[in-house]
Amino acid sequence: MKSLLFKRKSKSDFLFDLFNYSILTIGMLLILYPLFFVLIASFSDPNYIYSGDVWLFPKGFTVDGYQRIFNDASIWIGYGNSMLYATLGTLISVSFTLLAAYPLSRKDFVGRNLFMWFFMLTMFFSGGLIPTYLLIKDLGMINTIWALVVPGAAGVFNIIIVRTFFQSTIPDEMREAAFIDGSTNTNFFFQFVIPLSKPIIAVMVLFHVVGFWNGFFDALIYLNEEVKYPLQLVLRNILVQNQVNSNMMVDVESYAAKLRVTELIKYGVIIVASLPLLILYPFLQRYFVKGVMIGSIKG
Known part of the structure; x- marks a missing residue:
């Protein structure tokens, strides 16, 4: 049959x-x-990397870089901080996005267009970095986890996507039938809307996890203590400023040897930092395409 089609x-x-x-x-x-x-x-x-001999297979196989990475406390502290920031930030952001998108998807919500206009206004205008920093400072969130997870908790673009998903997936007849049976808005949201929204929730989780995991700029601006740095900020210091922890170099004497070890550590940390996202994506992939398409093109 395939040959005939071909x-x-x-x-x-x-x-x-x-x-x-x-x-x-x-x-x-x-x-x-x-x-x-x-x-x-x-x-x-x-040495083989510098000479351009490495392009398809490893040469001069070594795991020295990974050994130094896994033996360094700052990498593990950054790893733990990133896991905490990504988990808590995703939980807060996805919750706020769902809670904001659902009422905006309801035709009987009085003033929803006004609220939508107000939200969309923030997509085009913002206070800028300095006013935002002063606000975070006045709220007492400098050098705390809340400075990383609260300011961007509700993204308007994500709210629009989720709202569109609700409008195209949750029929008004279902809500009316539930209300006739005595359901409240809260019960309907948690017992019907949330279970039917797994695809878009998976998309939002993936979006926010990737955003929080890869983010370093907010940490660079708002965090003062290295013990609170996320992994990406530690990685930035290594890649951009060559600030490799001295504990990794304790047995390296010459400057040339330090450069070689630094190069190994750079590549190793990139791989280590990418692993959680590579592990997470296959579990969400089956929901991802469906959620993006429904939330983006239907309405």
């Missing part, structure tokens, strides 16, 4: 498919190869 294709269709697959393959390689290079470089002797 034979029915015209020459132009075949060339079109060949062109598309070629472009997609090239695009895939352009995206995947840098990640693959970082992986093999983290196991390679830095």
Whole structure:
């Protein structure tokens, strides 16, 4: 059957498919190869990396970089901080997004257009960095976890996506039937809306986890103590400023050797920092496409 379908294709269709697959393959390689290079470089002797000999397989195989990373306390502290910030921040942000989007999706909510206009206004205008910093300071949140998870807890773009999902997925007839049976707005939201919204919740969880896990700018601005730094800020110091913890270099004497070890640690920390997201995505992937498409194009 497959051979018959294949034979029915015209020459132009075949060339079109060949062109598309070629472009997609090239695009895939352009995206995947840098990640693959970082992986093999983290196991390679830095001398081979500098000379350009590492491009497909590790050379001078070594796990020295990972040993130094896993033996350093600052990496684990940053890891723990990032896990805490991502977990708490995602919980708060997804909760606020759902609670804001549901009433805005209700046709019987008086003034919903006014609230929507007010929310959308914040997408185009903001106070800027200095007023925001002064506000965070006046609220007493400087050098606390709340400075990282509260200011951006409710993203308007995400609220619009979730609101559209509710409008296209939760029919008014279901709500009316539930109210006839004695349900309240709160019971309907938690017993019907939330269970039916797993795809969009999974999308929001993935969006926020990635955002919090990869974020370092807010921590750079609002945190003063290194013990509270997330992993991405520790990684930034290593990549941008070459600030490798001295505990990692305790047995390295020459400057050239320190540069080689620093290079190993850079690649290793990138891989270590990416692992949680690589592990999380497969569990949410089956909901991801469905949630994005319904929340984006229906309405």
